[in-house]
Amino acid sequence: MKHYIGTRHQQFLTDFQTIVNIDSSSDNKDGIKKIARFFEKRFSNIGLDTKILFLGKDKVPCLYAEHRPEKKPPKKKFDVMFLGHMDTVFPTGEVEKRPFSIKGNKAFGPGVCDMKGGLLVVLHVLETLKHEGILDSLSVCVAFNGDEETGSNASKDWIMSTAEKSLRTFVFEPCRPGYRFVLQRKGGGWFHVIVKGQEAHAGADPEKGINAVVELAHQIVEINKLNQNDMETSAQVTVITGGDKVNIIPNRAEASVDVRILKLEEKERVETFFKTIQDRSCLKGSKIIVQGRINRPPMEPGDGTRKLWELIRSTGQEIGLLMEAISTGGCSDGNYTSATGTPTIDGMGIVGANAHRADEYAELDSIDNMVLLVSQVCKAIGEKN
Template sequence: MTSPFSHSLLASALAFGIAFSTAAPAFAEPNKQVQADAEQYKDEALKLLEQLVNIDSGSGYEPGLTQVRDIVVAQLKALGATIEMIPNTAPDKSQHVVATLRGTGNAKILLMAHMDTVFKEGSAAARPFHIKDGRAYGPGVMDDKGGIVAGLYALKILKKLDFKDYAQITFLLDASEETGSAAATALIQKVAKQHDVTLNLEPGRPADGLVIWRKGSATAVVEVKGKASHAGVAPELGRNAAMEAAHQILQLGKLGDAEKKTTINFTVLNAGDRTNVIPDQATAKADVRAAVPEEFDRIEKDLARVSADKLIPDTQVTTRLERGLPPMPQTPETDKLVDIAQGIYGEIGRKLTIEGSGGAADASLSAGVGVPTLDGFGIVGGNIHTPEEYAEVDSVSPRIYLLTRMIMELATRTPGK
């Protein structure tokens, strides 16, 4: 039976301290079969990664996203998954994928990754997949095609082991994570509520880390109405909307709070189109990040309050806050998930760094509906969203091991009702 997280098996287990101890034991020995399979699949995984990276799949580029989707869906069907495809928000014609595997246990585990990248059409041809000095390069190699590959090969190992001690594993593949479509948001929130725990397959941090908190995102919009006039003949008759917008940027840009990890950075300014005309309209937009939801409420109120202080008389200034992804907070439940992950990585002589991020991600949506969520289970890499984006080749097998064993541990630690 599907139920909201507040009534899920794992929630009950966490509440009574059944599913997780406060500190997971250090495992002395690795699971030899999982370790061997993770090593054996490394070259095959890299070939699949190369195939995916060499396909342009920037957000909204339907031909490339369809190619990636078809490759991944074929792999998932071969593993026995049932497939549902959900249309994206028009006019984007791409599709999200929800793949489901049924087992014989109790735990409902959600894996998430995304098929879209930030790179334009033509990037794959200009910078195709290649390996140099132990690092794989190419558009989206670690964000998030490496995460897709890690998820597929963890599921392949589970199938090879005939491991079915879970009730359900769902692999959700977002086609628009980089742009945050309304369709993806609603889908993730709906699916996450049906699960006990979420493992997000965003890239492992450069120091081999997991992400336990993320900031939420929003956009502050400032609109100014002034009065046009000739900039040379009668500038005094105008009301310069650009000057007022500049004034607002300077004062509203101070609304961040370093102690609370709140930032506001103005990044877009539009005003005027001719140098000899005093502009009568201007718009400024700022990227806003916050670690707690209350800070968005505070920023929204302060935008209206502070913007009342104007530099140019007789201009009209309006502000609004367009909220994006919510924060993913660190919680006692995620700390317990970290304990398990550290114990698993310790089995193969490795240690995870535990980090936060100013970047928002789909994990925020899962956490936002109350589902314990841990992020960063993809392949380790760095220089995200740049032409120098890379993935560490030597992280492929350890990360597949970590994800496979994490699924196994979560499945066996979730008790029945």
């Protein structure tokens, strides 16, 4: 198996260049469809039942593929769910500015580690399992969505229902440098606070106004107090707007708040805080409107996840990889699969860092290692069937 994977390293790089050089920002449906068609063809070639779905009112392109062994009775659940996203945060035109490139041991380009490299790990694992005659011992499904970077609003229910049909989920976000995998993630969401006041002349009639910026400032101080919590909840005011001209009392001010929670029980406390903020205005006559919610539950490792991690860790040790499990504040679609109770391991893609930045990179010497690791883990799962 290791030899076969090594012979296909150049094919991986060719595939890498192909899909990284397709702009596929979350709003670029045509680009996402091109990525989906690339995988649709390759998955179909190895016998997976594959189809492109268009989910939600915006018709978000998503790819679904599955394989069930022909010679075995169909199982109620898939042995493994392979989960990834085809969209990136980079706008259309980014590829022209900085196309796929290689410098030393690193590959660069839009979405190279987040997470086009991870999508290719899935493809090359399944092609390896097919070549080695292992695929027919497994029932697997693949779910690649096209809106992860904007919250997976159209694909969330589809992802969760697919996870409920699976015994375990591997999420192919980038593995962290040093082969660190993600077992725990904070949940999160966004809130938008809008304050309406009353405009007035700032010099002649300030007493006739209700300063929305001042009201918002009071509320920001209260929002910041959510951070003082031993549950590791964070609430960060990230964008504020207010006022129009220097001599007019502002009648409107707005703030965006990024919230992260480590424990599910914090969801109710945080959402209650924002729902009742309108009852705690400081300036008479001001009106406060709040939009938003906690839309991703925290990814909390249970016994099943820890058992699955031990299989992955021990398999890695056998092939010479020293690996570590970590917790992170960032969210992924693994938050959704974990919430269904499905054991979930994240960070199964190639090693990389600096996601969402122009210097995002993937480590080339991790390609064969990650394809081999996941293939060996799947082989071990198949042998237990």
